[in-house]
Amino acid sequence: MTSSPIAHGADAPPTIRRATPADAAQVAAMVVEIAEHETQADQVHVDIERWKALLGRPDVIVLLAERRGDPVGYVSALRQLHLWTGGDVLNLDDLYVRPGHRDAGVGRQLMSALARFAEPERMLIRWGMEADNVAGQRFYRRLGARLRPKVVATWAPDAYSALLRDEPAAPACP
Secondary structure (H helix, E strand, O other): OOOOOOOOOOOOOOEEEEOOHHHHHHHHHHHHHHHHHOOOHHHOOOOHHHHHHHHOOOOEEEEEEEEOOEEEEEEEEEEEEEOOOOEEEEEEEEEEEOOOOOOOOHHHHHHHHHHHHHHHHOOEEEOOOOOOOHHHHHHHHHHOOOOOOOOOOOOOHHHHHHHHHHOOOOOOOO
16 A cells, blocks of 8 residues: 555644654664665765764754654754854754655755754854755755855775874874
């Protein structure tokens, strides 16, 4: 039997709440879904037990959108100190809405909920996206986000370990 969005409550307005360790299985499942959508499922290495621990950390923010108790999407962010300002910023990691619930305002509601979380402390919310994600860029512009080009670098442990093998030994940082 195929399920329609209406059968799963797409007609009901979503409720949004902060995920707790009890939500680890649902969060883990949606993380795998977005990774599969982005053809990066092999990059997901966090199991449910680790998600339980992560969701208990105050710097890990995961907001769940639910319809009739069923998770339909999430937004995740990490709270981090910004050394230029001395204040915290929110680094948005993922915004994901399950198929069958898209184009119904859930993503906008999740972003609004994240903004409500950040607003009391006036935290900057920042994130990146793939350059070819034109629909995402259009969505974020409609929210009022400023998009600017920036190259993101990653330095994998294998790469920096190779550098360290080639460098003369230096005293370790205390």
